[in-house]
Amino acid sequence: xxxxxxxxxxxxxxxxxxxxxxxxxxxxxxxxxxxxxxxxxxxxxxxxxxxxxxxxxxxxxxxxxxxxxxxxxxxxxxxxxxxxxxxxxxxxxxxxxxxxxxxxxxxxxxxxxxxxxxxxxxxxxxxxx
Numbered sequence: 001x002x003x004x005x006x007x008x009x010x011x012x013x014x015x016x017x018x019x020x021x022x023x024x025x026x027x028x029x030x031x032x033x034x035x036x037x038x039x040x041x042x043x044x045x046x047x048x049x050x051x052x053x054x055x056x057x058x059x060x061x062x063x064x065x066x067x068x069x070x071x072x073x074x075x076x077x078x079x080x081x082x083x084x085x086x087x088x089x090x091x092x093x094x095x096x097x098x099x100x101x102x103x104x105x106x107x108x109x110x111x112x113x114x115x116x117x118x119x120x121x122x123x124x125x126x127x128x129x
Contacts, residue, residue, distance in 0.1 A: 001118060004120040005095070006094065006095045007020070008021055008123055009123030010126070011126040013127070014127055014128065016127070017083045017085065020080040022078045022079075023075070033052060034046075034080075035078075035094070035096075036093070037091040037094070037125075038094070038122075039090060040090065040091070046109060049106040050071055050106070053102075054103055055073070057071065058110055066085075069081070091125060093124075094119055094122040
């Protein structure tokens with residue numbers, strides 16, 4: 001099991017930036033940990049995950065470039081830096097985790113092929129035009 005807790009969020013105008021943070025805690029095992037989002041009235045989608053054993057980071061292709069994730073191992077925190085935010089980025093952003101075999105598991109998890117098992121409460125990001 002992984003305990004996760006998000007911080008950050010709030011409101012920003014289009015073109016602005018925001019950073020979210022996910023603090024995580026686990027004892028043993030290999031996991032994918034990272035970010036999902038759910039826009040209003042839409043399905044939840046993966047944003048970025050890292051694999052704990054290799055610290056490799058995986059992204060949803062459509063977001064890589066504007067969104068950059070980074071891992072602070074010393075603080076057990078996974079950050080999501082979001083730039084050039086647009087109204088369609090408005091969503092609840094969640095930190096989540098699942099037990100993983102390898103990095104490909106994380107890549108597939110971003111695409112929804114593996115369910116995440118541990119979830120934070122989420123933070124709201126609102127982008128106004």
